[in-house]
Amino acid sequence: MKVGVEVAGIDCLTLRLFDVIDEANVPWLLAAAQRLRATFGAALVELVPSYTTLMLQYNLAQLDDAQARALCHEALTGLEPATADSGRELALPVWYHPSVGPDLEPLARQRGLSVDEVIALHSGRAYSVFALGFAPGFGFMGLVDPRLASPRLATPRQRVAAGSVGIAERQTAIYPAVSPGGWNLVGRSPARLFDPSLEGFSLLRPGDRVRFVPVQRDEFVRLGGDETPMEAQA
Incomplete structure (x- = not known):
């Protein structure tokens, strides 16, 4: 190489x-x-x-x-790829719903899919954590199914709730804290991405493999998720 x-x-x-x-x-x-x-x-x-x-x-x-x-x-010199078990396998719960994922229904319409199909495609594969950046604990993951690939919003939201799950082009991510953001939001996770008690302060590390597990509202709330709705982008 x-x-x-x-x-x-x-x-x-x-x-x-x-x-x-x-x-x-x-x-x-x-x-x-x-x-x-x-x-x-x-x-x-x-x-x-x-x-x-x-x-x-x-x-x-x-x-x-x-x-x-x-x-x-x-x-x-003489580098060989790491074995498949080098990274961790993580399953992160996600509540896919328009109240916390205001781009879920618009994305489905744009791609000629049902909401259930969007959820199935997004949660149906494991994603590699490529890098951490943008904000502490923010993991850039991919690659999403090509049928879900969507450009960032033309006008970013001024406030995206912590735990929001988004799609941008063929990447997906969870916002670890409240921040501005222009990704297409399809749901929300109760997972705590940034935690000073964790090694490296981040739940995710480059090389990890992440699966999103759909959960219902009651389970999302039980796991500590914030169900406060977000408005759709004007």
Whole structure:
């Protein structure tokens, strides 16, 4: 595998393993992250996986650019993809309903599907967590069924409720906290995505596999979900 190395900062390198987003990238990125952590040891400050790249920050007091590049080459030579069990399997409950997923019915109409078909398609596959970003605990997951792929809203909402489950193009995600957002909202999860008591403060980690499990309103509330309705985007 030919890995591109780009300067991302005075103490940062971007390692580009792929050019196209694909679920098949994940085992390679996980394996690369594991090898880099082992090779850099205490000289590693931070390692951030993404869809096709890893951003590596190193300690300038211990390494210069040439030494960091040499360690990257050492770590990634002979790289093999991680095994299928490297990431965790998570099942997250979701209440799919127009009151908390105001784009559920419009999305169904736009795609020529019933609401039940949208729910079945969205909950019918496991999603890879590609990266964390945008907000603490926000995991970019994919890839959704092509029949559900939808562009972001032309005008983002000023307030999206915590736990909202959205779709943007072929990605899906759960908003971990109240925030602005432009994804198509189809439901809400009671899962707590950001928690200071968790390792890394996030329920999700890159490489995890997530399945959404449809639940009814009563079960959603019992699990701690907030049923406060959201208005449809004007």
